[in-house]
Structures are given as structure tokens and as C-alpha cells.
Amino acid sequence: MVAPELEPETSNSILTLLSEVMDPEIPVINIVELGIVRGIEDGSPPNVIITPTYVGCPATDMIHEMIREKLDAHGYDHVEIKNQLSPAWTTEWITKAAHEKLRKYGIDPPGAHTPSCPRCSSTNTRLISEFGSTPCKSLHACKDCLEPFDRFKCH
Amino acid sequence: MNIAENYIGATTPSSPKTAYMLRLADNALILGQRLSEMCGHAPEMELDLALTNISLDLIGQAKLLFEHILTLEDLAPNADVLALTRPQDQYTNLLLVAQPNVDFAHIVLRQYLFSTMQKIQYEALLGSSDKTLAAIAEKSLKEIAYHIRFAKSWVLRLGDGTPESSERMADALDCLWRFTGEMFERDNIIEQAEVSGLSTDFTSSYEDWQMEVKDGLAEAGGLVAPEVGQMIMGGHKGQHDEHLGHILSDMQFMQLRHPGLQW
Numbered sequence: 001m002v003a004p005e006l007e008p009e010t011s012n013s014i015l016t017l018l019s020e021v022m023d024p025e026i027p028v029i030n031i032v033e034l035g036i037v038r039g040i041e042d043g044s045p046p047n048v049i050i051t052p053t054y055v056g057c058p059a060t061d062m063i064h065e066m067i068r069e070k071l072d073a074h075g076y077d078h079v080e081i082k083n084q085l086s087p088a089w090t091t092e093w094i095t096k097a098a099h100e101k102l103r104k105y106g107i108d109p110p111g112a113h114t115p116s117c118p119r120c121s122s123t124n125t126r127l128i129s130e131f132g133s134t135p136c137k138s139l140h141a142c143k144d145c146l147e148p149f150d151r152f153k154c155h
Numbered sequence: 156m157n158i159a160e161n162y163i164g165a166t167t168p169s170s171p172k173t174a175y176m177l178r179l180a181d182n183a184l185i186l187g188q189r190l191s192e193m194c195g196h197a198p199e200m201e202l203d204l205a206l207t208n209i210s211l212d213l214i215g216q217a218k219l220l221f222e223h224i225l226t227l228e229d230l231a232p233n234a235d236v237l238a239l240t241r242p243q244d245q246y247t248n249l250l251l252v253a254q255p256n257v258d259f260a261h262i263v264l265r266q267y268l269f270s271t272m273q274k275i276q277y278e279a280l281l282g283s284s285d286k287t288l289a290a291i292a293e294k295s296l297k298e299i300a301y302h303i304r305f306a307k308s309w310v311l312r313l314g315d316g317t318p319e320s321s322e323r324m325a326d327a328l329d330c331l332w333r334f335t336g337e338m339f340e341r342d343n344i345i346e347q348a349e350v351s352g353l354s355t356d357f358t359s360s361y362e363d364w365q366m367e368v369k370d371g372l373a374e375a376g377g378l379v380a381p382e383v384g385q386m387i388m389g390g391h392k393g394q395h396d397e398h399l400g401h402i403l404s405d406m407q408f409m410q411l412r413h414p415g416l417q418w
């Protein structure tokens with residue numbers, strides 16, 4: 001059997017579909033912005049390559065199902081989803097556009113910057129715990145507005 | 156919910172390669188299960204989150220390893236059956252990871268001793284002849300770095316804290332140190348893992364590990380590892396103490412009661 005050529009348009013429309021799949025735990029950013037969609041691999045069948053953020057992240061299975069549903073609903077039921085562990089996911093793969101969305105959502109985006117309060121922008125903060133509400137976030141408190149906030153851990 | 160009609164169980168690995176990976180998986184599974192007992196019981200909410208997050212990381216590692224093992228050898232119909240149906244003497248985890256959550260000092264010290272070893276053990280897999288195993292190690296190492304930071308910071312705080320906290324740290328050390336020799340024990344399985352290129356030799360780092368950990372302990376209010384006449388071993392051969400039995404009776408209950416159960 002000859003491997004079907006994956007037209008660039010097809011590959012693009014799959015990517016567009018995937019950018020409609022939102023992260024179940026941070027519903028303001030999609031899985032393409034989050035950097036877990038590594039690409040569409042041509043072949044028979046074609047594969048969507050995804051890289052999990054954390055190995056034990058319960059959202060990984062859910063994201064898998066959401067992608068499956070999306071693909072099936074748009075006639076891409078022959079496209080398979082392939083998990084790729086290496087190279088390991090890093091927060092550097094989160095797009096800059098997603099950083100702004102995270103801040104607006106109340107999460108300090110990852111990066112080398114001093115932790116800053118997503119509400120009042122103060123950098124006068126303290127770390128409460130390196131382990132926050134989900135594996136990818138740490139918990140901080142703002143000493144100016146006194147609100148607690150999550151920060152995306154550099155990983 | 157699906158339940159199988161006939162008994163299904165896991166079989167013992169026949170290749171040294173899968174046997175070695177099963178050790179790694181069992182360590183992660185049993186320590187993950189042990190830590191999950193703390194859900195809702197840690198001294199404060201942030202610590203509750205930390206311990207359960209570490210538990211989740213470890214169970215995630217175990218899941219990847221069990222699933223990978225099954226692609227190499229048909230030991231069970233799925234990862235749940237492999238993880239949850241073996242008799243006690245078929246688990247090859249270290250004795251250390253099954254030790255009970257006596258108090259918070261025991262919990263953080265156990266984590267410190269284990270994670271510092273696990274880092275060395277997984278670094279030895281990065282150039283593995285098995286690319287999937289190398290990828291699992293690469294991914295896990297990012298998480299292990301957090302586990303070490305968390306555990307070490309608490310060993311320091313408690314060891315260098317109040318008279319009571321440092322006494323509890325010292326008690327935990329007296330209790331757990333005797334299980335550390337096993338982490339670097341050499342045997343046939345590990346030698347074959349090295350010969351086949353699955354792992355490089357990490358056991359030769361035993362002295363470096365001891366130095367690193369003893370320095371950490373000294374920093375923690377001058378804790379000193381006890382002199383141990385003979386390290387306690389046996390986990391690799393499936394010779395466990397009663398603590399693993401208690402974990403298994405809890406962890407295996409649903410799979411054994413309803414074989415093949417899937418949610």
C-alpha cells in the first residue's frame with residue numbers, strides 16, 4: 001500500500017482543528033499553544049504527535065480523548081494519535097500569545113522573570129508551595145494585594 | 156465498568172531486560188501508593204498537595220514503564236493487571252519504598268534517600284539501547300529534581316528545627332538508613348542490564364551518593380547516619396517485610412476482587 005501524501009492543506013486544517021482543543025485544566029489556552037502538539041506526521045495512517053506535559057498528569061488521557069473526538073467529528077477518523085516522550089516537553093514550548101492569556105486568567109506565566117502577581121503586577125510576592133493545584137503550577141501569594149496566585153513552573 | 160469472566164493474572168518476566176524495568180516500575184508504583192495514603196492527612200494543605208503531586212508523578216512513571224514492559228513481553232493483558240495482581244513475592248521494589256508513613260520526618264527522609272538515588276539510576280538510562288526507556292528516564296528526571304528539592308528542604312528544616320523536629324529526623328534516619336544499601340546492590344539482573352546496554356553502571360556511584368547525602372544530613376542540624384552492621388536487603392528477590400503486604404491488600408483489592416476491572 002502506498003502511503004497517502006498528506007497535503008499541506010490537510011495538515012494545516014488538522015492543526016486548526018487541534019487549536020480548538022482547550023487544555024482541560026487551563027481552559028483559556030489550547031493544546032497547540034501549550035506546545036504539546038509536536039506536529040502532524042505523514043504516513044499510512046498519518047499521526048498527530050503529542051508530548052505529555054507531566055507523566056502522571058491526569059489531563060493527558062483526557063486530552064487524548066478530546067483530540068480523538070475532534071478528529072472523528074471532522075472526518076479524520078483514520079488519523080492516529082502518537083505519544084512522543086522525547087524530547088521532553090518544556091515550558092519554553094508555550095507560545096508568547098499563551099503567556100498573555102495565562103496572565104489574564106490569573107496565572108503567572110513561566111519564565112526567568114521574578115514571580116509577579118497576575119492581578120496587580122507586583123513582584124513583592126512569596127512562594128507558598130512548589131507544588132500547586134496541578135503538577136505544572138506552584139503556589140504563591142502577593143504581599144501587596146494579598147491574593148494567592150498560581151505560577152506556571154519552568155520545566 | 157468491565158470485569159473479565161475468567162481469572163486473569165500477570166506472569167513473571169523471563170528476560171533480564173523486562174525484569175530490570177519491572178524493578179523500576181515497582182519502586183515508582185509502591186512509593187506512589189505509599190504517598191497517596193497522605194492525601195487529606197498531611198500536616199498542612201500545601202504539603203498535602205506536594206505529597207500527592209509527587210505520588211502522581213511516580214504513578215505516572217510506573218504507568219509508562221508497565222506499558223512499555225508489555226510491549227516487550229506479554230506478561231499481562233494490560234498495565235493494571237501487571238501492576239495490581241502479582242503475589243507479594245513477585246514485586247521487586249526496594250524495601251525502602253514500602254516503609255510506612257510513621258510521621259512527616261519519615262516521609263521526607265524516605266523521599267530524600269530514594270529520589271537522590273533515583274536521579275543517579277535514571278541518569279544511567281539516558282543513553283540506553285532501549286530508546287523508549289531513555290525517553291521515560293529523560294522525562295522523569297525533570298520531575299525527580301523537584302522531588303529532591305522538596306524532600307531536601309524539609310530534611311533541612313526539620314533536622315535544623317526544634318528539639319522535637321530534629322529528634323524525629325534522627326529517629327527516622329535510625330530507622331531508614333539500614334535500607335539504603337539495597338538501592339545500590341548488584342546482582343545478575345543489573346549486570347545483564349549493563350551488558351545489554353540497557354543501563355550504564357549506576358551502582359558504582361554508591362560512595363558519591365553516600366557523600367552527597369551525608370553532607371545534606373550534616374547540614375540538617377548535624378544529623379549523622381547510624382553505623383549499620385548489615386544493610387537489610389531482599390526486595391529484588393521478592394523477600395519483603397510485612398509493610399508491603401499491607402500496601403498490597405489495599406492497592407490490589409479491586410483488581411483481585413473483580414479481575415480485569417477497567418473503569
Ligand SMILES: [Zn+2]
Pocket residue numbers: 117118119120121122142143144145146147
Ligand atoms: Zn497582587
